[in-house]
Amino acid sequence: MRMVKRRYVLKFPPKSGDKPLSYILVKDYDIRINILKAEVVPGRRGNLLLELQGRQSNITKGIEYLKEHQVECSPLDKTITLEQDKCINCGNCSAVCFAGALTMHPETWELQFDKSKCIVCELCLKACPLNLFEIDFHDDAE
C-alpha cells in the first residue's frame, strides 16, 4: 500500500504528559513522526506540528487513538503563498524562516522558496516589507 505524508496540529491537554503517545504511534501504528514545530506552555497545554508518514489507514487509526486520549488533532489546512514576481530579494523573510523554506541562493542572492520545508509558522507574513506572503486555506494540504 502507498505511503502518505500528512501534517497535523496536535493540542495536548495539561495531563497528557504521562502517556507515551508518540511511542504508541510509532510502535502500534507504524507511523514515522517528524516534529516540525513544538510549543509548550508549562501547566497549561502543548502544541505540536507533526508530519506523519505511513499508510493512510494507519494514520487515520493513529489520529483516532490520539483523540481518545483527549489530544485535539486538526489537519494542517493552510499553506503559505508568495507573490514571487513582485519580490525584490531583500532577504527579510529568510531572516525569520527557521524551517529553511525561505533561503537566499548563495550565488545569485535571489530568494528560494521550498514549500515542502514550510511549517506555516507565519513569521514571514510580518517580516516581508512588501507584504507578499499570504496564507492559503484549503482542505487538504499536501
Place this chain on the structure above:
Amino acid sequence: MKSYHEINEKIKNGEAVVVTAEEVAAMAKIASPEEIAEKVDVVTTATFGAMCSSGAFINFGHADPQIRMEKIRLNGVPAYEGLAAVDTYLGATAVHPDNPIYGGAHVIEDLINGKDVVLEAWGKGTDCYPRKHIKTVINKESINEMFMFNPRNAYQNYNVAVNSTSSTKYTYMGTLLPNLRNATYSTSGELSPLLNDPEFRTIGIGTRIFIGGTTGYVVWPGTQFNTSKPKNELGIPVSNAGTLAVIGNMKEMSSEFIRAAYYEKYGVSMFIGIGIPIPILDADMARRVSVNNSQIETSVLDYGTVGTPKLGQVTYEQLRSGTIKVNGTKVRTAPVASLSKARKIAEILKKQIENGEFLLQQPVQLFPENTSLNSLKETDTNSKGGAL
C-alpha cells in the same frame, strides 16, 4: 594618472573599460593596483536598500480658483504644507493615520507607476488665494514637477543587527528573533558605493549617479554625515559613517528600483536603488575599489538593548557565509537589502557607460573632511526665555 576629461573622451568614443566593483575585486586577486589603474577606466558600484530619509518635492499646478494649500493629503497621507501655495514635500515615512501600513513611500510608488492619487487640500482663503478646499485626482502626467530629494541615502557601511533579549524585536533591520537567533545586515559589501571610495575622492557634490532607474546627482553630504567613525587598516569605516543627499527626476523613475516598504511595528520606509560610477584616476583609486568582502568589516549591535551596545565585529565575507559568531555562539545571518538588485543596477550603469550614454561628472565641491555628530541635548526650555 587619468583625468575625468580623458575618461569621458574614452566613454564618448566607446573605448572605456568599465567593470563592476565585484569584478574589480576579483581582478585584484591577480593584478596590482597599478595594473588595474592602467587597464580599467570606470568601476560601477550600487546598492538597493531601505532608506528612510527619502521623499519627493511635488508641484500640483494651480486650480481655478486658486488655493493656498495649508493642509495637504495624498491618498490620505499627510504631506508638508509649509511650502508656498501648491508645492509640497512628501516624506517616504509619512503614514496614513487610519491605515499605518500605507505611507508616503506607497504614494511615491503609485505616482511613479502612473496611478491616480487623490489630492485633498485645505486653505484658510486669502485675497489672492480665495479657495478653501479642493479634492481632486492627480497623476504624474497632470502635475508639474515631481523630483525625489533624499536627505540621507547610501549609508557608507551599516551595522549588523542582533537581539540578545528574550523577546522578538521588530525593527527597520527586520524581525530580530530573541536570544541571538538571527543577525541581519544591510549593505552590498564590496559592491557598495561609499565603501569603494571611503575617503570621498571622487564622490562629492555634483557627482552624476543612477537613482531609481534614471540619472540623478549627489547634491550634498547626506544628513548625519560622519567622517569620525573608527576605521580599519584600509581606511574603511567599521560602522555607519558617510551618507549622501541625492536628487533625481521622479517622472523618469521606475518601481523596479523604487519600492515602498512597511516594517512590522516600525513603520513605512522605501527601498531605493542607487548606482555610482567611480573613475579610476590613479593607482590609489584602483586600490580603493579593489577591496573585497573579507576586507570590509562592520559592527554587530544589540538592537534589543537601549543604547545598542556593540557585541562584535565581522567581515562581509563572514556575513555572506550564512553564520557569524556573536558572544561565542553561532548566529544565522540574513540580508535585508537586495544584492541581486544592486548587481542589476551596477550592470545597467556599466552598459550605459560602455555605450556612451552616461558621462562622469567631476564633483564641483568635495565633502568636508572632519565631521562628527551632535546628539540632541535636552535643555530646560524655561531658562531660554523670550522667544518661547
